[in-house]
Amino acid sequence: MKVLLTGAKGQLGRCFCDRLPTGWSVLATDSDSLDITDLEKVQSVVAEYQPDVIVNAAAYTAVDKAESEQDVAMLINEIGPKNLALAANACGARLVHISTDYVFDGEATAPYVEMAATNPLGVYGKTKLNGELAVSEIQPAALIIRTAWVFSEYGNNFVKTMLRLAQGRESLGIVADQRGCPTYAGDIAAALLVLLQKEAPGGIYHFCGNSEVTWSEFAEVIFASALQQKVLTQVPAVNGITTEQYPTPAKRPKYSVLNCTKIRNEGVELSPWKERVSFVVTRCQV
Numbered sequence: 001m002k003v004l005l006t007g008a009k010g011q012l013g014r015c016f017c018d019r020l021p022t023g024w025s026v027l028a029t030d031s032d033s034l035d036i037t038d039l040e041k042v043q044s045v046v047a048e049y050q051p052d053v054i055v056n057a058a059a060y061t062a063v064d065k066a067e068s069e070q071d072v073a074m075l076i077n078e079i080g081p082k083n084l085a086l087a088a089n090a091c092g093a094r095l096v097h098i099s100t101d102y103v104f105d106g107e108a109t110a111p112y113v114e115m116a117a118t119n120p121l122g123v124y125g126k127t128k129l130n131g132e133l134a135v136s137e138i139q140p141a142a143l144i145i146r147t148a149w150v151f152s153e154y155g156n157n158f159v160k161t162m163l164r165l166a167q168g169r170e171s172l173g174i175v176a177d178q179r180g181c182p183t184y185a186g187d188i189a190a191a192l193l194v195l196l197q198k199e200a201p202g203g204i205y206h207f208c209g210n211s212e213v214t215w216s217e218f219a220e221v222i223f224a225s226a227l228q229q230k231v232l233t234q235v236p237a238v239n240g241i242t243t244e245q246y247p248t249p250a251k252r253p254k255y256s257v258l259n260c261t262k263i264r265n266e267g268v269e270l271s272p273w274k275e276r277v278s279f280v281v282t283r284c285q286v
C-alpha cells in the first residue's frame with residue numbers, strides 16, 4: 001500500500017509514521033514540502049507518487065488563534081482537504097481525513113453519534129466542519145474520523161502543558177465544566193490503519209478515549225502518573241474552575257463526548273488513554 005501523508009510533523013503524522021505496517025510505503029510530507037492549500041502542488045505530488053491512500057494529518061489546530069486568523073484556518077481546514085479530495089479522485093486514491101468533536105455545540109447530554117446535528121461554536125470547529133463537508137461531497141468513500149482532546153509524546157498538547165506548568169506551582173486552576181474524552185494520537189493512527197486494512201465503508205466515524213473526564217480530572221490523571229513514574233517529585237493541587245473563570249477567545253463545547261459504537265463495530269478498540277498518559281509522561285522532558 002502506498003500512502004501519501006500530509007502534516008507528517010504533527011502529532012498524528014508522527015505517530016502514523018511510527019506505526020506504518022510492514023510492506024507499506026509512505027511519502028511523508030510536511031507544510032514545507034506539500035502545502036495542502038496549494039492545489040497545483042497537491043495535484044502534481046499526487047500525480048507523481050500515485051498513492052493508494054492519502055492520509056490528511058495536516059490541519060490548523062490553534063483553536064483560539066483561529067478566531068483572529070479565520071482566513072488561514074479556512075484555507076488549511078476547508079480548502080486543503082478539498083484539494084486533497086480532488087487530487088485523490090483524479091488518481092483513484094482513498095482519502096482519510098481527520099476532524100474534531102468541536103463540530104458540536106456541547107448542548108447534548110449523551111455521547112454524540114455521527115449523525116447528530118452539528119453546530120460549531122468557533123472558527124476552528126466551523127472550518128473543520130466545512131472540510132468534512134467538502135471531502136464527503138467530492139469523495140463519498142473517504143474515511144472521516146472525528147476525534148477529541150489529542151495528546152502524544154510529540155508536539156504541543158495538554159499533557160505536556162500540565163507537566164510544564166506543574167513546576168514550581170502549589171496549585172493550578174483547571175476548567176472543570178467541560179467534558180470530553182482524551183485520545184492518544186498513536187491510537188488514532190492505529191484506528192485508521194484498521195479501517196484501511198479492512199476496507200471499511202466510507203463516511204464519518206467517531207474515535208476517542210475510552211472514558212470521559214473534565215480538563216481538571218485529566219490534569220489529575222497526568223499528575224498522578226507523573227508522581228508514580230517519578231517524572232515529578234511534587235505536583236500542584238488541582239482546583240476546578242469554571243469556563244467563565246478562564247476566558248478564551250474561542251468558545252468550546254461543555255460536553256463533547258463522542259459515541260464510538262460505529263468504529264467499534266469495525267473492530268477498532270477505543271484509546272485506553274490513561275495507560276497512554278503514563279507512556280507519554282515517561283517520554284516527556286520536564
Ligand SMILES: NC(=O)c1ccc[n+]([C@@H]2O[C@H](COP(=O)([O-])OP(=O)(O)OC[C@H]3O[C@@H](n4cnc5c(N)ncnc54)[C@H](OP(=O)(O)O)[C@@H]3O)[C@@H](O)[C@H]2O)c1
Pocket residue numbers: 006007008009010011012013030031032034035036037056057058059060061076080098099100101128147148149150151155156185
Ligand atoms: N490536537 C487536538 O486536540 C485535536 C482534537 C480533535 C481533532 N484534532 C484533529 O486531529 C488532526 C491531527 O491533529 P494534530 O494534533 O496531530 O495536529 P498538529 O500536531 O497541530 O499537526 C498539524 C500539522 O499540520 C501541518 N500543517 C499546517 N498547515 C499546513 C499546510 N497548509 N499544509 C501542510 N501541512 C500543514 C502543521 O505543520 P506546521 O507546524 O509546519 O504548520 C502540523 O505539522 C487534525 O485534523 C486536527 O484538527 C486534533
